[in-house]
Amino acid sequence: MASCSNPPEANNGAGQPQEYPVYAVQNSQATLLASYPASLEGEQNVEIRPKVDGYISQIYVDEGATVKKGQLLFKIDAPQYQQEVITANASIKSAEAEVNAAKLQVANITPLVKKEIVTGTALQNAQYNLQAKEAQLAQARATLANAKTNIGYTTIVSPAAGVVGKLPNKPGSLVSPSSPVPLTTVSNIQKIYAYFSFDEKQFLEFSAKYPGKSISEKIKQLPAVSLVLSDGMVYPEKGRIETVNGLIDNQTGSVSFRATFPNPLGTLRSGGSATLQIPVSIASALLLPQKATFEVQGRKMVYVVNEKGMVKGKEVQVMDLFAGNDYVVKDGLKAGDRVVTDGMGNLKDSVTIKPVPVTNGSAH
Known part of the structure; x- marks a missing residue:
């Protein structure tokens, strides 16, 4: 014992x-895994910012909520724009009255000119006055349209489907288009982009190893890639490398690649980190157990x-x-x-x- x-x-x-x-x-065929640190971003990250000044009166979503395109997010209280509508409507009525008066003046002078009772100059002045009044009416209508547009901006909807990010403001907060922090960010995470880099030597080796007349053709020859999450678990969905930056970063000497992964369950989120693994086949490799x-x-x-x-x-x-x-x-x-x-x-x-x-x- x-x-x-x-x-x-x-x-x-x-x-x-x-x-x-x-x-x-012994020498044998082997598939190796080349690992690269990767940062994760959603397919679309949209900052939601106010287009008008006002106070947040309602927040209709919560952080982490999944929203659809066009879904209501915020309501901004901006009474100044409602007042602009009232003022613009009054200006339109006044301008319409002036236009009607100018038209009447033209109508009264026209037969007098034909009878040579007044000169043509008087008719021209009346017509010019009518044009000026019509321009004022058009300007008043444009002011009304702008005021109504601003009122429309007080209701903020999601421009895309996605997941709501942080909500730094609470109801009653004063916001404006110049605010440095957005109201929130909506991330479309149906697909996740994993960004990683090759150094210059690795990039040249990649270019020499895979067939193709262009980098895009070479990328198509790459195998499906895997993602190891921060907890060490392997993400179940496989991804594909789709794009490569056309320039080498002068400061780091690296070339940026982007791989795309499906994200049907929303497991991956923008701003996360992971390790991207690329399988590399070697026809003859001398393998040694790590535990030895x-x-x-x-x-x-x-x-x-x-x-x-x-x-x-x-x-x-x-x-x-x-x-x-x-x-x-x-x-x-x-x-x-x-x-x-x-x-x-x-x-x-x-x-x-x-x-x-x-x-x-x-x-x-």
Whole structure:
């Protein structure tokens, strides 16, 4: 019972060698996941701002509510525009009366000119006066239309379907078109854009790897991409990389890409962050189980087992990309090398063990 409760100890010269799981690294086809930090934005983010001065009298939605296009959001109390309507209506009536008087004057002078009782100049002056009065009437009607438009601006509706953001103002707050903070933001999140970047070297490698005469043609060759959320969960919907910025950022030396993900349940929200993963296929990769490695002063090490069962620590270099639970070895190992996959804390150089072959972490 005591021996079963303790980890196996390697043979140090006395007794039989202890068994340790050993994995033979081999070249094989692998799909790696290249990871990039991504920022999330809705398909459409619309700032809702007032077009007139006034006080908020009603707020018809709450933060996080889903709204339809044309749905009522806010009501602004602006009595000055109602007064403008009253004033404009009065101006129209006055202008209409003046136009009618001017028309009557033209009508009275016209026959007198034909009879040469008055000169044509008097008729021209009457006609000019009529035109001026008609212009004043048109101006009064335009003032009324503008006043009615301003009254229409006191009722604010959503210009798009989406989700309501923060509501910084409360009923009674004074707002104006010059207010620095919008009334709210409506985000259309039926689709979510994930923005990420390649550095210049990665961009050149991408351009060389994928076929196509243009960047847009190369993008079409990219596989579907995944999104890892901030809680570590993989978003269930796959996305596609659709666009790439045409310029390299002079300050960061990076090129911005945009991937689009469907968002039918509204799980993703604008302003969020995630990790975008692009699968990269490699025809021949030397795979090493992550659990077979350990760290020594910042170096990644493994215990290699020789033909006699003796172990020796060896540093390995691995790629930044992962193939599931495996590393891809760049240097330090070759195909056929055997490494210990468990219990490395009980080992040291020159210890002899009894290797137990495993495949993908499982014993034969």
